[in-house]
Amino acid sequence: MSESTMMSQIKRTFSLLNQRACSRSSSSFFTDSDSAGLVLQSHSTDVYQNLALEDWIDANVELQGRGILLLWRNRPAVVIGRHQNPWTECNLPVMRRAGIPLARRRSGGGTVFHDLGNLNLTFFTSKKAYDRQRNLKVVTDTLRRLRPGLDVQATDRFDILLNGRYKISGTASRLSRKSSYHHCTLLHSADRSALSSVLRPSCPGIQSNATPSVPSPVANLLDHAPSLQWEELLGALVQQYNTEFGLHSALTVIDPTNESMFPGVGEMEVELRSWDWTFGKTPKFTMETQLELTNEQPPARCSARLQMEVKNGQIESCHLDVPVEWVPVRLSSELSSVLIGERFCPHQAAAAFSALLRSESGATHTRLHRLCDAMLTVMG
């Protein structure tokens, strides 16, 4: 079958599957077992485009009596769970310098590092058919079939462990109006040093009730099964998915930015990229930390105390306790007040400080500058 015939078949299938607004009788369109499932692979390696595609399928595809497997991977990115705090979960300054973006997904769970050596699998089903263990069995059965003797096991936390120790897969899920999805990672050949450098906190002293990650030692499949090629893994997963769910779906590559196939997906991508979603959805938190201030000419050192309350990613309150010999109280209290209402972000804070800095000179300016820098450092 030619690529374009396959694409138009997929397009037709999607528009028929896009029956959300219709009554139950529409499902009688599908008596053919081929339409009981779809296996898709995203052509994109952009984390926001791929998350948007998940959102689109979740919102638009009728999943009663059928399932979809979506395979995808991303260029390096950090992905946090729905209710997590990025400032505690990942090192934002390191990510900024390395050009690694941050995305917040809609499912729960913890923080993960994605790169081209990590495979993501999303299992879309109706809520009734939601079964994470069964989905993970597809993965473990595949691995055992490809490399018999490979010690892989799904845990009751829905991780997959290699040799009983190393996490090679983590899981998260979402239950929405009519359907559900369960997605998981699979470490094939990810950059483990990049992973450990970004999965560290940005800021000290944060207190919140955001959902925390459970750190685990990880391993790549390739390190334990050196001949296991990416394509071989993908092909075997598709085969096992079909076997497990009694389907005959061929893998089809799709473009998640195709608005005619996925109308409205672009808007979903925009929302996922927005600061309001990524940072603004952080549960309320307080940050309390000590700032060490030092100066050269003349030599001096002291400690200041900073306390902030952040809601929706914005600074609601800020208290700065600086010894008066460093800067006068009027300056430290003005520094606090210019931050109120600003985003908890070092760039925004720097902009807010600039006017105040310009109004001072000489030794006071230098010490004020040190204080501002210390504050910016603890804001990620």
Next chain:
Amino acid sequence: TSGVLVQPQQPGAECPEDSGDYCGLQETNSPFVFLSVALKFTDKHEWVQVEGGVGIVGISNYAQEALGDVVYCGLPEVGQRLEQMDEFGALESVKAASELYSPLTGEVTEINTELAENPGLVNKDCYAKGWIIKMTIEKPEELDGLMDQAAYDKFVTSLE
């Protein structure tokens, strides 16, 4: 279910002491009458209880069981206006993240701040201490579209 059993009054008879709002019931024909603090349910397994013109909202026992242990509750702001079916919050459990859908149209008057420290209340006491939000009832007719206890119980049975 919570409710109060009231003996019917003879039309025109004097209301007994402390009957307060119950007086209206003397018009009814049924031998015993439940005062309206009964719950109404949506097909998304949320319940609404009307109390003093305000709707208290939570999730049903079926929902909390299906969700598993709730580890986080994401709640709306007080003052936020909701249309019926709008997403107003999210619950994260060991099972998954799921959205909460407004059963009615109205404005959020109160949120259960206990859930911040103790999200498990949604599991342990879903009809009382595990309440989630309170809201005004802009369109009382929407309540008529919701299921009563018997209809909801039947609905749940049909799902299993």
